[in-house]
Amino acid sequence: MSVNNSSKPQYKQNIGTIIHSVAMILFFLLSANTQAKPPILLSKHSAWWKTQNKPTPKQGWDTFTTNIKKYHPYIHQQVQETGSIMFLVNMRVNKKGRVDFAEIWDSNTTDSLLKDTILQAIKYNSFTPYLSTKGKRINENTLVLMEIPADAEDLITQPQDTTQPNKAITPSRFLGGDEAFREYIIDQFVYPARCVNASISGYVLVRFMVNRNGLVTHCRIKESSSKCPEFSVEAIRILKACPKWIPAKFEGKNIAAWFEVPISLSVQ
Numbered sequence: 001m002s003v004n005n006s007s008k009p010q011y012k013q014n015i016g017t018i019i020h021s022v023a024m025i026l027f028f029l030l031s032a033n034t035q036a037k038p039p040i041l042l043s044k045h046s047a048w049w050k051t052q053n054k055p056t057p058k059q060g061w062d063t064f065t066t067n068i069k070k071y072h073p074y075i076h077q078q079v080q081e082t083g084s085i086m087f088l089v090n091m092r093v094n095k096k097g098r099v100d101f102a103e104i105w106d107s108n109t110t111d112s113l114l115k116d117t118i119l120q121a122i123k124y125n126s127f128t129p130y131l132s133t134k135g136k137r138i139n140e141n142t143l144v145l146m147e148i149p150a151d152a153e154d155l156i157t158q159p160q161d162t163t164q165p166n167k168a169i170t171p172s173r174f175l176g177g178d179e180a181f182r183e184y185i186i187d188q189f190v191y192p193a194r195c196v197n198a199s200i201s202g203y204v205l206v207r208f209m210v211n212r213n214g215l216v217t218h219c220r221i222k223e224s225s226s227k228c229p230e231f232s233v234e235a236i237r238i239l240k241a242c243p244k245w246i247p248a249k250f251e252g253k254n255i256a257a258w259f260e261v262p263i264s265l266s267v268q
Contacts, residue, residue: 041090041105041141045130048088048143048176049184049243053131055093055144065148068121075114075148083212083254085109085148086246087118088175092141097126105143106175108246108254118146145175145243149213150254170249172210172259174242185263188238192230201266202231206239211256214244222260235263 057064069076079085088105102122104115129137174181195202205223208216219239224232248257 041143045138045140045142046176046180047183047187048145048180049188051145053133053135054142055091055127055130058097058126058128061146064121064125065146068118068148072117072121075117078109078111078114079148079150082109082249082252083247084150084214085114086175086214086244087115087146089118089122089144089146090141091122091127091144092139093127093129094139095129095137097129099123099125099127101141106177108249118148122146143176147214147244168250169255169257172214172245172248172257174245181261184242185238186265188241189263189265190234191265191267192228192234195228195230196267198227199267200225200228201264202228203262203264204232204235205260205262206235207258207260208239209256209258210245210247212247212254214247216240216242216245231265 059067069079075085085108087107089102090105091102092100094100099122102119104119107115109115130140130142132138174184191202194200203223203225204221207220207222209218211217216239219236221232221236245259247254248259249255
Protein backbone atom coordinates (compact mmCIF):
# COMPACT_ATOMS: atom_id res chain seq x y z
CA MET A 1 0.00 0.00 0.00
CA SER A 2 2.78 2.38 0.85
CA VAL A 3 4.29 1.93 -2.61
CA ASN A 4 0.98 2.59 -4.34
CA ASN A 5 0.30 5.70 -2.23
CA SER A 6 3.73 7.19 -2.95
CA SER A 7 3.46 6.62 -6.71
CA LYS A 8 0.03 8.24 -7.08
CA PRO A 9 1.14 11.83 -6.31
CA GLN A 10 4.14 11.37 -8.63
CA TYR A 11 1.75 10.30 -11.42
CA LYS A 12 -0.35 13.44 -10.86
CA GLN A 13 2.79 15.59 -10.89
CA ASN A 14 3.90 14.11 -14.22
CA ILE A 15 0.45 14.69 -15.74
CA GLY A 16 0.53 18.27 -14.48
CA THR A 17 3.94 18.83 -16.05
CA ILE A 18 2.76 17.40 -19.40
CA ILE A 19 -0.41 19.56 -19.37
CA HIS A 20 1.67 22.65 -18.54
CA SER A 21 4.10 21.88 -21.37
CA VAL A 22 1.30 21.35 -23.88
CA ALA A 23 -0.35 24.60 -22.76
CA MET A 24 2.92 26.49 -23.25
CA ILE A 25 3.37 24.99 -26.74
CA LEU A 26 -0.21 25.96 -27.68
CA PHE A 27 0.38 29.48 -26.33
CA PHE A 28 3.47 29.95 -28.46
CA LEU A 29 1.68 28.56 -31.53
CA LEU A 30 -1.29 30.87 -31.01
CA SER A 31 1.04 33.83 -30.44
CA ALA A 32 2.90 33.07 -33.67
CA ASN A 33 -0.34 32.77 -35.64
CA THR A 34 -1.68 36.11 -34.42
CA GLN A 35 1.39 38.07 -35.49
CA ALA A 36 0.99 40.18 -38.62
CA LYS A 37 2.44 38.49 -41.68
CA PRO A 38 3.80 40.61 -44.54
CA PRO A 39 1.47 40.33 -47.55
CA ILE A 40 2.81 39.42 -50.96
CA LEU A 41 3.50 42.40 -53.22
CA LEU A 42 1.88 41.54 -56.53
CA SER A 43 3.79 42.53 -59.66
CA LYS A 44 0.78 44.41 -61.02
CA HIS A 45 0.83 46.69 -57.95
CA SER A 46 4.60 47.23 -57.74
CA ALA A 47 4.72 49.96 -60.42
CA TRP A 48 5.17 52.76 -57.91
CA TRP A 49 5.37 55.47 -60.59
CA LYS A 50 1.64 54.95 -61.28
CA THR A 51 0.32 57.07 -58.43
CA GLN A 52 -3.36 57.19 -59.42
CA ASN A 53 -5.69 55.76 -56.75
CA LYS A 54 -2.77 54.88 -54.46
CA PRO A 55 -3.23 55.32 -50.66
CA THR A 56 -2.59 58.85 -49.38
CA PRO A 57 -2.84 60.39 -45.88
CA LYS A 58 -6.34 61.78 -45.36
CA GLN A 59 -4.85 65.14 -44.36
CA GLY A 60 -2.70 65.18 -47.52
CA TRP A 61 1.01 64.54 -48.05
CA ASP A 62 2.02 68.17 -47.42
CA THR A 63 0.41 68.29 -43.97
CA PHE A 64 1.63 64.78 -43.20
CA THR A 65 5.30 65.54 -43.93
CA THR A 66 5.11 69.00 -42.33
CA ASN A 67 3.83 67.44 -39.09
CA ILE A 68 6.55 64.79 -39.15
CA LYS A 69 9.25 67.47 -39.33
CA LYS A 70 7.42 69.54 -36.69
CA TYR A 71 7.00 66.79 -34.09
CA HIS A 72 10.25 64.95 -34.80
CA PRO A 73 13.15 67.46 -34.65
CA TYR A 74 15.66 64.70 -35.46
CA ILE A 75 14.01 64.07 -38.84
CA HIS A 76 13.86 67.79 -39.59
CA GLN A 77 17.55 68.08 -38.77
CA GLN A 78 18.46 65.15 -41.03
CA VAL A 79 16.45 66.56 -43.94
CA GLN A 80 18.07 69.99 -43.61
CA GLU A 81 21.57 68.53 -43.37
CA THR A 82 21.38 65.92 -46.14
CA GLY A 83 18.50 67.06 -48.38
CA SER A 84 15.14 65.51 -49.23
CA ILE A 85 14.54 61.97 -47.98
CA MET A 86 12.48 59.57 -50.10
CA PHE A 87 10.83 56.28 -49.24
CA LEU A 88 9.08 53.56 -51.19
CA VAL A 89 6.63 52.13 -48.68
CA ASN A 90 5.05 48.71 -49.16
CA MET A 91 1.70 49.17 -47.42
CA ARG A 92 -1.86 47.90 -47.12
CA VAL A 93 -4.85 49.92 -45.89
CA ASN A 94 -7.97 48.33 -44.40
CA LYS A 95 -11.60 49.41 -44.78
CA LYS A 96 -11.35 51.77 -41.81
CA GLY A 97 -8.39 53.61 -43.30
CA ARG A 98 -5.89 52.11 -40.90
CA VAL A 99 -2.60 50.70 -42.14
CA ASP A 100 -2.54 46.92 -41.64
CA PHE A 101 1.03 46.52 -42.84
CA ALA A 102 3.90 48.82 -43.77
CA GLU A 103 7.59 48.33 -44.52
CA ILE A 104 10.31 50.43 -46.15
CA TRP A 105 10.87 48.89 -49.60
CA ASP A 106 13.59 51.30 -50.69
CA SER A 107 15.00 54.63 -49.52
CA ASN A 108 17.90 57.04 -49.87
CA THR A 109 18.71 56.74 -46.16
CA THR A 110 20.10 53.88 -44.09
CA ASP A 111 19.19 55.53 -40.77
CA SER A 112 17.19 52.84 -38.93
CA LEU A 113 15.88 55.28 -36.31
CA LEU A 114 14.55 57.56 -39.01
CA LYS A 115 12.90 54.64 -40.84
CA ASP A 116 11.25 53.34 -37.66
CA THR A 117 9.89 56.81 -36.89
CA ILE A 118 8.43 57.10 -40.38
CA LEU A 119 6.74 53.69 -40.11
CA GLN A 120 5.25 54.60 -36.73
CA ALA A 121 3.88 57.84 -38.17
CA ILE A 122 2.37 55.97 -41.14
CA LYS A 123 0.64 53.42 -38.90
CA TYR A 124 -0.61 56.16 -36.56
CA ASN A 125 -2.38 58.13 -39.34
CA SER A 126 -5.43 57.32 -41.44
CA PHE A 127 -5.06 56.76 -45.19
CA THR A 128 -7.40 56.60 -48.15
CA PRO A 129 -7.88 53.04 -49.46
CA TYR A 130 -6.19 51.62 -52.51
CA LEU A 131 -8.69 51.83 -55.39
CA SER A 132 -8.99 50.12 -58.75
CA THR A 133 -9.49 52.04 -61.98
CA LYS A 134 -13.23 51.47 -61.48
CA GLY A 135 -13.13 53.06 -58.03
CA LYS A 136 -13.47 49.81 -56.07
CA ARG A 137 -11.32 49.19 -53.01
CA ILE A 138 -8.41 46.78 -53.55
CA ASN A 139 -7.61 44.74 -50.46
CA GLU A 140 -3.97 44.30 -51.42
CA ASN A 141 -0.71 46.03 -50.65
CA THR A 142 1.10 48.36 -53.01
CA LEU A 143 4.17 50.57 -53.25
CA VAL A 144 3.62 54.20 -52.30
CA LEU A 145 6.15 57.00 -52.80
CA MET A 146 6.68 59.23 -49.79
CA GLU A 147 9.03 62.21 -49.64
CA ILE A 148 10.11 64.45 -46.80
CA PRO A 149 11.29 67.55 -48.69
CA ALA A 150 14.02 69.92 -47.68
CA ASP A 151 13.55 73.68 -47.81
CA ALA A 152 13.49 75.12 -51.34
CA GLU A 153 16.78 77.01 -50.97
CA ASP A 154 18.58 73.76 -50.14
CA LEU A 155 17.53 72.19 -53.43
CA ILE A 156 19.21 74.70 -55.73
CA THR A 157 22.01 73.13 -57.73
CA GLN A 158 25.39 74.50 -56.74
CA PRO A 159 28.29 74.83 -59.26
CA GLN A 160 30.49 72.48 -57.23
CA ASP A 161 27.89 69.70 -57.23
CA THR A 162 28.83 68.32 -60.63
CA THR A 163 32.59 68.79 -60.26
CA GLN A 164 33.20 66.34 -57.41
CA PRO A 165 35.52 63.38 -58.17
CA ASN A 166 33.41 60.47 -59.43
CA LYS A 167 35.00 58.02 -57.00
CA ALA A 168 33.86 60.14 -54.04
CA ILE A 169 30.22 60.31 -55.17
CA THR A 170 27.49 57.81 -54.34
CA PRO A 171 25.69 57.85 -57.73
CA SER A 172 22.02 58.63 -58.18
CA ARG A 173 19.65 55.74 -58.85
CA PHE A 174 16.04 54.98 -59.65
CA LEU A 175 13.92 54.05 -56.63
CA GLY A 176 13.56 50.28 -56.65
CA GLY A 177 16.83 49.74 -58.53
CA ASP A 178 17.82 48.94 -62.11
CA GLU A 179 15.09 46.33 -62.58
CA ALA A 180 12.38 48.82 -61.58
CA PHE A 181 13.82 51.38 -64.01
CA ARG A 182 13.83 48.79 -66.80
CA GLU A 183 10.18 48.05 -66.07
CA TYR A 184 9.40 51.77 -66.12
CA ILE A 185 11.01 52.16 -69.57
CA ILE A 186 9.13 49.17 -71.00
CA ASP A 187 5.88 50.29 -69.40
CA GLN A 188 6.03 53.91 -70.57
CA PHE A 189 7.92 53.74 -73.89
CA VAL A 190 5.72 54.17 -76.97
CA TYR A 191 7.62 52.62 -79.86
CA PRO A 192 7.51 54.88 -82.96
CA ALA A 193 4.97 53.48 -85.45
CA ARG A 194 7.27 53.98 -88.46
CA CYS A 195 10.06 52.03 -86.78
CA VAL A 196 7.66 49.25 -85.85
CA ASN A 197 6.37 48.96 -89.42
CA ALA A 198 9.92 48.90 -90.77
CA SER A 199 11.11 46.49 -88.03
CA ILE A 200 13.85 48.93 -86.97
CA SER A 201 15.43 48.31 -83.57
CA GLY A 202 16.25 51.44 -81.59
CA TYR A 203 19.17 52.49 -79.40
CA VAL A 204 19.92 55.71 -77.58
CA LEU A 205 22.40 56.84 -74.93
CA VAL A 206 20.93 59.64 -72.85
CA ARG A 207 22.82 61.94 -70.50
CA PHE A 208 20.81 63.84 -67.90
CA MET A 209 21.12 65.50 -64.52
CA VAL A 210 19.43 64.35 -61.33
CA ASN A 211 19.22 67.41 -59.13
CA ARG A 212 19.34 67.60 -55.33
CA ASN A 213 15.62 66.97 -55.14
CA GLY A 214 15.76 63.86 -57.36
CA LEU A 215 14.24 65.54 -60.43
CA VAL A 216 15.53 64.57 -63.89
CA THR A 217 16.68 67.65 -65.85
CA HIS A 218 18.95 68.64 -68.76
CA CYS A 219 18.29 65.55 -70.91
CA ARG A 220 20.72 65.22 -73.85
CA ILE A 221 21.26 62.59 -76.53
CA LYS A 222 24.86 61.35 -76.75
CA GLU A 223 24.35 58.44 -79.16
CA SER A 224 21.33 57.28 -81.14
CA SER A 225 20.11 55.09 -84.01
CA SER A 226 20.32 57.07 -87.25
CA LYS A 227 17.57 54.97 -88.87
CA CYS A 228 15.00 55.88 -86.22
CA PRO A 229 15.42 59.46 -84.91
CA GLU A 230 11.92 59.25 -83.41
CA PHE A 231 13.37 56.80 -80.89
CA SER A 232 15.48 59.60 -79.38
CA VAL A 233 12.45 61.90 -79.12
CA GLU A 234 10.50 59.24 -77.22
CA ALA A 235 13.45 58.51 -74.92
CA ILE A 236 13.68 62.20 -73.97
CA ARG A 237 9.92 62.32 -73.37
CA ILE A 238 9.81 59.43 -70.90
CA LEU A 239 12.89 60.66 -69.04
CA LYS A 240 11.40 64.14 -68.64
CA ALA A 241 8.25 62.46 -67.30
CA CYS A 242 10.31 60.18 -65.09
CA PRO A 243 9.40 60.10 -61.38
CA LYS A 244 11.94 61.24 -58.83
CA TRP A 245 15.26 59.47 -58.47
CA ILE A 246 17.41 59.08 -55.38
CA PRO A 247 19.92 61.94 -55.75
CA ALA A 248 23.67 61.40 -55.76
CA LYS A 249 25.46 61.96 -52.45
CA PHE A 250 28.77 63.53 -51.57
CA GLU A 251 29.99 63.43 -47.95
CA GLY A 252 26.49 62.39 -46.84
CA LYS A 253 24.62 65.23 -48.57
CA ASN A 254 22.41 65.25 -51.64
CA ILE A 255 24.05 66.82 -54.68
CA ALA A 256 23.11 67.32 -58.32
CA ALA A 257 25.07 65.05 -60.65
CA TRP A 258 25.08 63.80 -64.24
CA PHE A 259 23.91 60.32 -65.13
CA GLU A 260 23.99 58.32 -68.36
CA VAL A 261 21.67 55.51 -69.34
CA PRO A 262 21.49 53.40 -72.53
CA ILE A 263 18.05 52.42 -73.83
CA SER A 264 17.87 49.59 -76.35
CA LEU A 265 14.60 48.12 -77.61
CA SER A 266 13.87 45.84 -80.52
CA VAL A 267 10.79 45.04 -82.58
CA GLN A 268 9.57 41.49 -81.96
